[in-house]
Amino acid sequence: MSNDDILGGGRAVSAAGLARLLGVSSAAVSYALNGRRGVSDELRRRILDAAVEHGMDIPAAALRPATQPVLGLVLADVGNPYYSEMAISVTDAARERGFEVFLSNSSDAPESVAAAVDAMIHHGVDGVLITALQAGNADVCRPLRAARIPFVQISRRMLSAEADFVGIDDLAAGAEVMDHVLDHGYTKVAVVGGPVSSSASAHRADGFRRALRVRGVDLPRAWNITGGLNEVDGARAARHLLDQPELPEVIVCGTDAIALGVIAVLAGRGLQVPDDIAVTGFDGLTTARTSLVDITTVVQPRPRMAAEAVRLLHERQRTPNAPAQSIVLPHGLYIGKSCGCATRTEKIHV
Known part of the structure; x- marks a missing residue:
């Protein structure tokens, strides 16, 4: 099959077509074109060079140096000190891997969770950790998937979300x-x-x-x-x-x-x-x-839960289509x- 076949018979190349041509995921192309972390510097250059070669319009964000990666953390309610302590553990674990953390307190209100997720997507976070999912909150997950932003559920889970989870029994x-x-x-x-x-x-x-x-x-x-x-x-x-x-x-x-x-x-x-x-x-x-x-x-085990959640996000950036993992840690x-x-x-x- 020729490159013209892959790219659509000579038409302007799409991000999906570029991904097929290079043999990489659509997520990797999205990260590179939007100036986000999630791909190596070498792969980023390869994707951008190919995009220029095939006449794609390169967004300005792609030409800026990638900024420090940022994770979003949506907390259920910091009125419960458990979530304050979890925020500290997540921040410590994230910084060990080179991430900074943006925090949002939802007061356990579904509409606040949705608003926090939308704001994090708008600001281009590299992943989201959510402690506030409730039954019937599936709508919160859809914008994250559409934006190709990985997320992990902590403590609470929705099986229908088909997303990574870390918690206890x-x-x-x-x-x-x-x-x-x-x-x-x-x-x-x-x-x-x-x-x-x-x-x-x-x-x-x-x-x-x-x-x-x-x-x-x-x-x-x-x-x-x-x-x-x-x-x-x-x-x-x-x-x-x-x-x-x-x-x-x-x-x-x-x-x-x-x-x-x-x-x-x-x-x-x-x-x-x-x-x-x-x-x-x-x-x-x-x-x-x-x-x-x-x-x-x-x-x-809050520190270990936080470390596993951040690790899963990091892995999900590299292998976005891998099956969801559920990590149940021992309690005391x-x-x-x-x-x-x-x-x-x-x-x-x-």
Whole structure:
């Protein structure tokens, strides 16, 4: 087959035709023509030389030196310190690979996630890390695919997105922390979870309830609470529970931030943790594991999650059509004193 056949019988060459001629991906041609990172300097020169040779109009961006590569990070809600700590981990991991990071807080609002993604596309980021995807958010992914910008889901995932994912087994972790609670002999258990539209929150709550069913412990409707992820949501849930005719012996929370809000309200009512009511969390916040608070909690390996997510983005730039990867990392269980244990220990699953 001749070059004319490949390029379309002598017509002005298209980016797709140039990619076929050079035997490279359309994404590589797009990166080179738009002055974006994602291709080597040698391949960039080869693509631009071929584009000039075949009479393509070269965008001004392609003639400027490629700037420092930038990743976008869309956070669910920095009101939950987990996302602040994740932002630090992602920034550290990205800089180790030569990337800078643009951050956006979505306040867990789908329209804000979409707006953040659109802004990142407009500013030409080289990849996007998203912690804020919820059920039904597929529309967020389409503009990224259209712009040929790789993205990775962190903690939360949508299977329909068919995109790379890094997280933990929230279902198993939820069951494990609940099993630990039930090993204390508690039978009056309340659950305060995050939004069911979040896959991570939904799986944690499923793990809590599964462990309760296996052990034959009932979960009264009034003690099964779903809401937001932050301290204010935990405080609201605690006030609801304290207004009930009977108090639970333990409150199992879907995040450490929720647990901190619960503990604050209990303290304000003169109730001691764990003597009057035990409390557990989820996420492994640094502040939640200090001797002052000492919350029993599932520990997510944030630095490793961040490093794997950045690595996946880097690989996706080089092999944009490779199958999506799902990386499930081992979690830990930190045993503090908030559950009623006398000593502090930590188990890491490998």
